[in-house]
Amino acid sequence: MKTSPLPLGVASRRNVFIALLGRLLAVACAMLSLRAAAAESPRLVQSLDDDWRFHLGESPDAVLTSFNDQNWRQVDVPHDYVVEGTFAEKEPQPRAGGPVRQDWYWLHGFLPVGPAVYRKTFSLPTSAEGKRLWLEFDGVCSNSHTWLNGQLIGAQYSGYTHSRFDVTAAAKPGGDNILVVQVDPRYDGWWYEGGGIYRHVRLITVDPVHIAPDGVFVAPTVSGPGDGNKADAVVVAHADVTNTSSASVSTTVTSEILDANDQVVATASSAHELGISSSVKVAQSLPLARATLWSTEKPNLYRLRSTVRVANRLVDQVTTNFGVRHVRFDAAHGFFLNGKHLELQGVNLHQDHAGVGVAVPDRLFTWRLERLKEVGCNAIRLSHNPVAPFLLDECDRLGFIVVAENRHLGDTYVDQAPKETPAVEHRDLSALVRRDRNHPSIVLWSLCNEQWIQGTPEAAAMIRAMKQRVHELDPTRPVTAAMNGGFDSAVGMGGVLDVIGVNYNPGVYDPMHKLFPATPMFASEIASEISTRGVYATNHWDGYYGDRERGYASAYSITAGPGGQTVENAWPPVAAREFLSGGFVWAGFDYKGEPRPFGWPVVNCHYGFMDLCGFPKDSYYYYKAWWTDAPVLHLFPHWNWTGKEGQEIPVWVHSNCDEVELFLNGASLGKQAVTPLHHLEWKVKYAPGKLVAKGTRKGAPIEATRETTGAPAALRLTADRSTLTADNADVAVVNVEVVDAQGRVVPTAGNKIAFALTGAAKLIGVGNGDPSCHEPDKANSRSAFNGLAQAIVQTTHTAGEIVLEATSPDLKSARLTLHSR
Structure with missing residues (x-):
C-alpha cells in the first residue's frame, strides 16, 4: 500500500517527537536501573544509636555476658555524659599515675570527668552468617575499650579518630549480641572535650568479597578552571577490593558517575582475579566533559557508584559524593577557586553547643553552619581534630572551604610531642585522610597546631614524614600546619610545609613572606577577642575591660585574650595583604572550657563572635559588614x-x-x-x-x-523549623526571648524560664550563652541571659504534634507547636 509523504513540517515534528520520546525512554530506563541497583545493594548498614544502657563509673564485670544491666539508665547516642554533671570550683582528685596536666580541670570548664560504661544488646539475623561484620564508632571520648559477647575486640585512645573493628569472629548471627564500651576521658583536657559515645555507631554487613573500608578514593582533575562554572575533567576512581572468602574469584568492578539529577554521565568497568585472602587496588579513569564545578556559591556534587560483581552477582556497592573543582594556592596572590580569587573568610570551630555538649545532633551542625553562612563565612578550620562525618557532608553541600586538622604532631596522644617521638606509623593521620579525602570542601590537610618544637629540625623531619604519608593516601591536596612560633627559623617546619599557617602575630606576616617567598601563607588563627554578649562594661582591670566579679568581658571589642587582637586589629592586616589566602577567626562560637583569662566562675570561653547558643555578639556584625555585600x-x-x-x-x-x-x-x-x-x-x-x-x-x-524598653512582660518562642522528621534524631532549635508589653526584647532580662513539653519529643538541652552560668544544661528550666535563652527539642520515632510551653512568674507564657512526620 502506497502512502503519501507527510508535509515537511509534520514530518519534522514527528521526528522531533520520536527523538524526544526515545530520550525520555532512555532516561526512564536509566532511572529504573539506578533504583534497581540501589535496591539490590547487598551491603547492610545498621544504626546502633538507640537503646543503650549507661553507668557512670567503673564496672569491670559489665563486660561479662551474664551481667545484669537492667538498673542502668537507658540512653541513646550520641551522648555526652560529662555535660550532665555539676559545675564545681574544686578540682577532683586526679587519677593515680595519670599524665594529667595541672590545668586540666580549669581547661575542661570545671565539669568533673570520670570513667563510664555503655552496654547494648542487639540481634543479628541468620543471614549475617558467612558475611563480614564491621563495627564503626565515629567518635568515643576517650581511651575506650570495646567488647562484644565477652571478647575484647579493640581499643581506641583518641577521642576524635573513628574506630572500626572486624567483629566477624565475635558476633553471633541468629541471636542476641552484647556490646560493651568502657570509656575514660580523664587523661584529656586541652579544652572541653566531653565524654562518652558522642557520635554515631553502626554495624556494617558485607559479602566476603567487598570494597575495603574507606577503600574508595575519587580523584578528579581539571587541566584548568574552564569558564569558572564548567570545565573538562578526568575522574580517577580508586577502589580497594578484598576477597576474604575461601576460594579464588573473578570480579568485575564498575564505576559510574551520577550527576545532580541522578543521571549516569560516565562509566568504566574492569575485570580482576582475586586469590584467597587477597586484595586488588583498582583505578579507573572516567572522562567528564563540561563538568559542573563545585564552588562556595554553587556547591555542585556528583556521586560515584562503585560496584563489585562475582559471576554477574552483585556482591558490594558503595556510593560516594564528590565534587570537581580547581584549587590553587598562590604565594603572591592568595587563594583561587575555579580560576577566581577567593579571600578565605574563615572561622575556627570546636564541636560543642549549649545543652548538648559534644553530642551534637546532625541537624544542629547544619543550623550552626547556616548561621556562619549568614555572616559571610566561606571557610572553616576544624580545630584541632577530625570531626563528625556529617559535618563534612554539610560543608560539601552548603559550600564551605575546609582545613581539616590532625589532632597531634607525630604518633603520640600528648599535645607537646617530645623531640625523640618517632614519625613512622601516623595511625590517626592516616585514618583522617583515608576517611575524608573525597570531600570537595577540604582543600588543606593541617598536620598539627602550635607545637613547641615547630622551629626545630626535629619538627621539620616529623612534618616531612607526615607529609609523605598524606601524599601517599591523597596526592591531590597540599599540607599545612598552624604555627605560633619558630617564624624566623629556616630549618623548622615552615620550610617543609606546602602552605604555611600563622596563628596570631600579624607582625610576622611580612617577615615570613620574605623568608619563604615561594610558599603560600594564610592566617590560621586571628583575633581571640574576648567579649560577652550584651555586657558593655568599660571599667579596666589587669589589662582587660569588663566585670571581673562575674567574669564578663566587654562587648565593645576592646579586649583580647593573651597574644590575641581585637577584631579591628586582627582582620585588617589580613585583608591588606594580597599574598595571604585569608584568615580564620578564633572563634565562630564560644565553647565550653578555656575560661581565659578569668577562671572560676567562668566555665566557657569568650572567644566566639557568637555565644555558646549561637546568639550573635556585636562583633558578628563587624564581620558581616566586611564579609558580605548586604547592607549592614x-x-x-542597648538603651536601657x-x-x-x-x-x-x-x-x-x-x-x-x-x-x-x-x-x-x-x-x-x-x-x-x-x-x-x-x-x-x-x-x-x-x-x-x-x-x-x-x-x-x-x-x-x-x-x-x-x-528604652519597658519591664519584662511576656515570653516569645521561635523555632528554626516547624516540621521535623520522626527519626529519634532530628531537632528544632527554639530561641526564647523575654519581651516587654510592646514585644521588644528586654536586653537586661534574666528571668527564670520553665519548659513543659508534650507530644512525641524530648527536651535534650537548654542554654543561655552566659559564660558564668552554672545552671545545668540538662534541665527543664533556664534563666535568660540578657533577654535570651535556648531550648533544643528532639523528635522520637513516633510522629505527631509537639507542643513546647515556656512560663515564668509574672510573665505571659508562650506556646510553640511543632510537627514530626
Missing part, C-alpha cells in the same frame, strides 16, 4: 541605662554604609563617614527614649534603632 548597620549598645541619666555612654556602629548619622529622641548627634574595616563611635549622654542610626549605602537608605 548595627547599632549598639536606668540610673545613668546624663552620663556618657559610648555608642558604636558596625556598618558598611558610606556614612551614618545618629539621632537621640529626634535630635541629630552628628554624621560620620565610614572608614572601611573600622567602627564608628559617639559619646552620648544617656536619656531614655529612642536611639536611631540612619545610613546610606550607594545612595540607598538603611536604619537601625535602639529603644
Whole structure:
C-alpha cells in the first residue's frame, strides 16, 4: 500500500517527537536501573544509636555476658555524659599515675570527668552468617575499650579518630549480641572535650568479597578552571577490593558517575582475579566533559557508584559524593577557586553547643553552619581534630572551604610531642585522610597546631614524614600546619610545609613572606577577642575591660585574650595583604572550657563572635559588614541605662554604609563617614527614649534603632523549623526571648524560664550563652541571659504534634507547636 509523504513540517515534528520520546525512554530506563541497583545493594548498614544502657563509673564485670544491666539508665547516642554533671570550683582528685596536666580541670570548664560504661544488646539475623561484620564508632571520648559477647575486640585512645573493628569472629548471627564500651576521658583536657559515645555507631554487613573500608578514593582533575562554572575533567576512581572468602574469584568492578539529577554521565568497568585472602587496588579513569564545578556559591556534587560483581552477582556497592573543582594556592596572590580569587573568610570551630555538649545532633551542625553562612563565612578550620562525618557532608553541600586538622604532631596522644617521638606509623593521620579525602570542601590537610618544637629540625623531619604519608593516601591536596612560633627559623617546619599557617602575630606576616617567598601563607588563627554578649562594661582591670566579679568581658571589642587582637586589629592586616589566602577567626562560637583569662566562675570561653547558643555578639556584625555585600548597620549598645541619666555612654556602629548619622529622641548627634574595616563611635549622654542610626549605602537608605524598653512582660518562642522528621534524631532549635508589653526584647532580662513539653519529643538541652552560668544544661528550666535563652527539642520515632510551653512568674507564657512526620 502506497502512502503519501507527510508535509515537511509534520514530518519534522514527528521526528522531533520520536527523538524526544526515545530520550525520555532512555532516561526512564536509566532511572529504573539506578533504583534497581540501589535496591539490590547487598551491603547492610545498621544504626546502633538507640537503646543503650549507661553507668557512670567503673564496672569491670559489665563486660561479662551474664551481667545484669537492667538498673542502668537507658540512653541513646550520641551522648555526652560529662555535660550532665555539676559545675564545681574544686578540682577532683586526679587519677593515680595519670599524665594529667595541672590545668586540666580549669581547661575542661570545671565539669568533673570520670570513667563510664555503655552496654547494648542487639540481634543479628541468620543471614549475617558467612558475611563480614564491621563495627564503626565515629567518635568515643576517650581511651575506650570495646567488647562484644565477652571478647575484647579493640581499643581506641583518641577521642576524635573513628574506630572500626572486624567483629566477624565475635558476633553471633541468629541471636542476641552484647556490646560493651568502657570509656575514660580523664587523661584529656586541652579544652572541653566531653565524654562518652558522642557520635554515631553502626554495624556494617558485607559479602566476603567487598570494597575495603574507606577503600574508595575519587580523584578528579581539571587541566584548568574552564569558564569558572564548567570545565573538562578526568575522574580517577580508586577502589580497594578484598576477597576474604575461601576460594579464588573473578570480579568485575564498575564505576559510574551520577550527576545532580541522578543521571549516569560516565562509566568504566574492569575485570580482576582475586586469590584467597587477597586484595586488588583498582583505578579507573572516567572522562567528564563540561563538568559542573563545585564552588562556595554553587556547591555542585556528583556521586560515584562503585560496584563489585562475582559471576554477574552483585556482591558490594558503595556510593560516594564528590565534587570537581580547581584549587590553587598562590604565594603572591592568595587563594583561587575555579580560576577566581577567593579571600578565605574563615572561622575556627570546636564541636560543642549549649545543652548538648559534644553530642551534637546532625541537624544542629547544619543550623550552626547556616548561621556562619549568614555572616559571610566561606571557610572553616576544624580545630584541632577530625570531626563528625556529617559535618563534612554539610560543608560539601552548603559550600564551605575546609582545613581539616590532625589532632597531634607525630604518633603520640600528648599535645607537646617530645623531640625523640618517632614519625613512622601516623595511625590517626592516616585514618583522617583515608576517611575524608573525597570531600570537595577540604582543600588543606593541617598536620598539627602550635607545637613547641615547630622551629626545630626535629619538627621539620616529623612534618616531612607526615607529609609523605598524606601524599601517599591523597596526592591531590597540599599540607599545612598552624604555627605560633619558630617564624624566623629556616630549618623548622615552615620550610617543609606546602602552605604555611600563622596563628596570631600579624607582625610576622611580612617577615615570613620574605623568608619563604615561594610558599603560600594564610592566617590560621586571628583575633581571640574576648567579649560577652550584651555586657558593655568599660571599667579596666589587669589589662582587660569588663566585670571581673562575674567574669564578663566587654562587648565593645576592646579586649583580647593573651597574644590575641581585637577584631579591628586582627582582620585588617589580613585583608591588606594580597599574598595571604585569608584568615580564620578564633572563634565562630564560644565553647565550653578555656575560661581565659578569668577562671572560676567562668566555665566557657569568650572567644566566639557568637555565644555558646549561637546568639550573635556585636562583633558578628563587624564581620558581616566586611564579609558580605548586604547592607549592614548595627547599632549598639542597648538603651536601657536606668540610673545613668546624663552620663556618657559610648555608642558604636558596625556598618558598611558610606556614612551614618545618629539621632537621640529626634535630635541629630552628628554624621560620620565610614572608614572601611573600622567602627564608628559617639559619646552620648544617656536619656531614655529612642536611639536611631540612619545610613546610606550607594545612595540607598538603611536604619537601625535602639529603644528604652519597658519591664519584662511576656515570653516569645521561635523555632528554626516547624516540621521535623520522626527519626529519634532530628531537632528544632527554639530561641526564647523575654519581651516587654510592646514585644521588644528586654536586653537586661534574666528571668527564670520553665519548659513543659508534650507530644512525641524530648527536651535534650537548654542554654543561655552566659559564660558564668552554672545552671545545668540538662534541665527543664533556664534563666535568660540578657533577654535570651535556648531550648533544643528532639523528635522520637513516633510522629505527631509537639507542643513546647515556656512560663515564668509574672510573665505571659508562650506556646510553640511543632510537627514530626
